[in-house]
Amino acid sequence: MTPRFRIGxxxxxxxxxxxxxxxxxxxxxxxxxxxxxxxxxxxYASVFQDGVFVNALVFSILASAAAIVFGALLVVPTAYxxxxxxxxxxxxxxxxxxxPLIIPSVVLVFGQIRMFGSSSxxxxxxxxxxxxxxxxxxxxxxxxxxxxxxxxxxxxxxDIATLTEAAESLGASRARIVFTIIFPNIRAAVVxxxxxxxxICLGEFAxxxxxxxxxxxxxxxxxxxDRAYEPAALAIMSFALTWLLMALMQAFATMKPGQRLFRLTxxxxxxx
Amino acid sequence: xxxLTLRTLQKSFGATTVVKNFDxxxxxxxxxxxxGPSGCGxxxxxxxxxxxxxxxxxxxxIDGQDVTALRPNQxxxxxMFQSYALFPNLNVAGNxxxxxxxxxxxxxxxxxxxxxxxxxxxxxxxxxxxxxxLSGGQQQRVALARAIAPRPRVLLLDEPLSAxxxxxxxxxxxxxxxIQRELGITTLFVTHxxxxxxxxxxxxxxxxxxxxxxxxxxxxIYNRPASRFVAEFIGALNLLPATLxxxxxxxxxxxxxxxxxxxxxxxxxxxxxxLAFRPESLRLLPEGSPDAGQTxxxxxxxxxxxxxIVRFRAEIAGxxxxxxxxxxxxxxxxxxxxxxVRLGILPQEILVLQ
Numbered sequence: 098m099t100p101r102f103r104i105g106x107x108x109x110x111x112x113x114x115x116x117x118x119x120x121x122x123x124x125x126x127x128x129x130x131x132x133x134x135x136x137x138x139x140x141y142a143s144v145f146q147d148g149v150f151v152n153a154l155v156f157s158i159l160a161s162a163a164a165i166v167f168g169a170l171l172v173v174p175t176a177y178x179x180x181x182x183x184x185x186x187x188x189x190x191x192x193x194x195x196x197p198l199i200i201p202s203v204v205l206v207f208g209q210i211r212m213f214g215s216s217s218x219x220x221x222x223x224x225x226x227x228x229x230x231x232x233x234x235x236x237x238x239x240x241x242x243x244x245x246x247x248x249x250x251x252x253x254x255x256d257i258a259t260l261t262e263a264a265e266s267l268g269a270s271r272a273r274i275v276f277t278i279i280f281p282n283i284r285a286a287v288v289x290x291x292x293x294x295x296x297i298c299l300g301e302f303a304x305x306x307x308x309x310x311x312x313x314x315x316x317x318x319x320x321x322x323d324r325a326y327e328p329a330a331l332a333i334m335s336f337a338l339t340w341l342l343m344a345l346m347q348a349f350a351t352m353k354p355g356q357r358l359f360r361l362t363x364x365x366x367x368x369x
Numbered sequence: 370x371x372x373l374t375l376r377t378l379q380k381s382f383g384a385t386t387v388v389k390n391f392d393x394x395x396x397x398x399x400x401x402x403x404x405g406p407s408g409c410g411x412x413x414x415x416x417x418x419x420x421x422x423x424x425x426x427x428x429x430x431i432d433g434q435d436v437t438a439l440r441p442n443q444x445x446x447x448x449m450f451q452s453y454a455l456f457p458n459l460n461v462a463g464n465x466x467x468x469x470x471x472x473x474x475x476x477x478x479x480x481x482x483x484x485x486x487x488x489x490x491x492x493x494x495x496x497x498x499x500x501x502x503l504s505g506g507q508q509q510r511v512a513l514a515r516a517i518a519p520r521p522r523v524l525l526l527d528e529p530l531s532a533x534x535x536x537x538x539x540x541x542x543x544x545x546x547x548i549q550r551e552l553g554i555t556t557l558f559v560t561h562x563x564x565x566x567x568x569x570x571x572x573x574x575x576x577x578x579x580x581x582x583x584x585x586x587x588x589x590i591y592n593r594p595a596s597r598f599v600a601e602f603i604g605a606l607n608l609l610p611a612t613l614x615x616x617x618x619x620x621x622x623x624x625x626x627x628x629x630x631x632x633x634x635x636x637x638x639x640x641x642x643x644l645a646f647r648p649e650s651l652r653l654l655p656e657g658s659p660d661a662g663q664t665x666x667x668x669x670x671x672x673x674x675x676x677x678i679v680r681f682r683a684e685i686a687g688x689x690x691x692x693x694x695x696x697x698x699x700x701x702x703x704x705x706x707x708x709x710v711r712l713g714i715l716p717q718e719i720l721v722l723q
Contacts, residue, residue: 255457256452256454259450259452259454260454260456262419262421262441262448262450262454263448263450263454263455263456263512263515264456264467265420265421265440265441265442266419266441266442266444266446266447266448266516266525267442267447267467267468267471267515267516267519268442268443268445268468268471268472268519269442269467269471270442273471278456278458281458282456282457282458284458353499353501354457354458354459354460354499354501355460355499
């Protein structure tokens with residue numbers, strides 16, 4: 098039986114598609130018009146030839162990766178312990194994890210500068226590594242709502258209490274349980290939290306700018322002020338990157354233990 | 370020497386006491402079941418032995434060592450759970466090897482032991498599979514292999530068969546018992562299924578309201594229940610109110626008439642009693658057969674065919690209804706609903722409850 102065609106939903110779907118894709122297409126077309134009278138990828142080439150772009154991108158990737166590692170090491174044991182032993186505290190922890198969505202990052206970074214500025218007891222901002230550390234910590238805070246939610250949902254999907262008891266009865270310590278049982282079983286959740294963290298931190302402007310870091314966010318803003326076609330090319334590229342990350346998130350989320358991403362895609366093709 | 374000793378265990382959650390004055394001594398290689406309705410405290414006792422709950426009062430000794438204050442991972446116990454609790458990220462071999470790795474067994478020895486355990490539970494060649502690729506019965510076998518691989522001092526089974534199909538449940542309970550006997554592991558088993566408890570155990574602890582109502586062999590529990598609760602909880606039972614007429618020879622008056630139990634009833638004459646007997650103790654007496662024990666007549670009102678057994682209910686004099694179980698033997702013609710029948714019971718099969 099073929100489903101009946103409905104005009105109302107079709108119009109809404111079409112409007113939504115246009116709303117989303119028309120500006121994207123316009124930006125894409127604009128990014129191709131750097132050379133007068135022809136369509137070319139000159140704007141993209143120009144972006145990649147800029148040494149500042151590469152440096153900023155590498156710096157931001159490293160800072161995001163550090164934020165992911167710190168964030169996971171902070172959130173996973175916390176969420177585990179709250180679920181296992183302090184379930185009454187869960188709403189409180191959840192509320193705290195949502196604070197970065199309410200409090201602007203400008204407030205956060207000013208707090209950091211006041212707390213760890215040159216005249217403070219711990220003058221982190223006076224050194225490069227100290228400022229980088231503040232940036233990473235800021236990123237960890239910014240990504241808390243996403244990381245905590247992803248990890249907490251991942252834990253809801255497995256019976257952590259019984260798995261913990263099973264591992265304990267076999268002689269395992271708490272640390273061993275977290276790293277050999279809990280972490281691998283919520284890997285998909287941690288990975289999706291990591292990708293969200295990555296996409297937030299990569300374009301982050303306020304903290305990086307006020308800590309005077311040559312990160313990707315400030316670079317994009319600067320480029321937007323100075324150039325016309327390159328920002329459009331950058332926007333298209335960051336969209337593509339986000340989609341790639343979402344596809345990877347999906348692939349990790351549906352992967353079963355013992356399967357590898359590549360084998361999974363190959364076997365699907367051979368079935369089709 | 371006893372291997373596991375529980376001394377006056379007590380456990381309270383807030384104002385509720387779920388385990389009260391619980392004592393138990395288990396011999397080496399003994400298999401004991403904790404049996405009772407839900408909420409009777411049986412799982413709490415098991416969890417205290419495992420170390421997941423701390424007793425409010427009392428002590429737990431394993432092999433002469435007081436383990437009451439030890440953490441679960443220091444107790445050298447093995448445990449099986451109702452939900453299998455296999456580690457989803459590890460394959461079968463990885464699950465079985467987990468406890469061995471934790472205790473630092475060399476890798477060659479681990480491989481050997483994993484193979485040995487998988488062979489024991491009939492899963493040779495399954496090492497590379499993951500839990501999600503196995504049936505419930507297979508997963509529980511892996512859980513058994515994982516629990517016994519590190520050679521625990523005590524094996525704790527928390528309703529491990531409850532989530533399985535009836536057929537697999539019966540097969541697996543036989544296998545668990547066989548492996549337990551072969552390895553000689555002291556085993557404490559929690560179940561609400563009396564058939565399971567009877568079939569597997571050396572001794573059964575019937576629990577009610579946090580207390581042990583009776584500790585005994587399956588035979589003792591079934592045939593000589595120590596309390597009214599045990600009698601009613603285990604198996605089906607016909608109950609008949611009675612008044613004691615002569616305590617010395619056990620003569621009682623009932624709605625069915627006067628019955629003689631041929632034994633001393635430790636009550637004073639005139640006391641109100643309840644007589645109890647199993648449905649299988651009642652016999653349908655064929656026409657013209659001589660009376661054996663107490664007999665009475667009744668009319669069959671229902672008949673249930675259960676395969677090996679046919680279960681009747683019969684209305685007797687004075688509004689009493691009794692259940693009767695008969696074996697379904699080939700060639701035997703059993704009466705139909707509405708027929709008048711003669712029933713007999715031997716006095717020694719009648720229990721006196723207070």
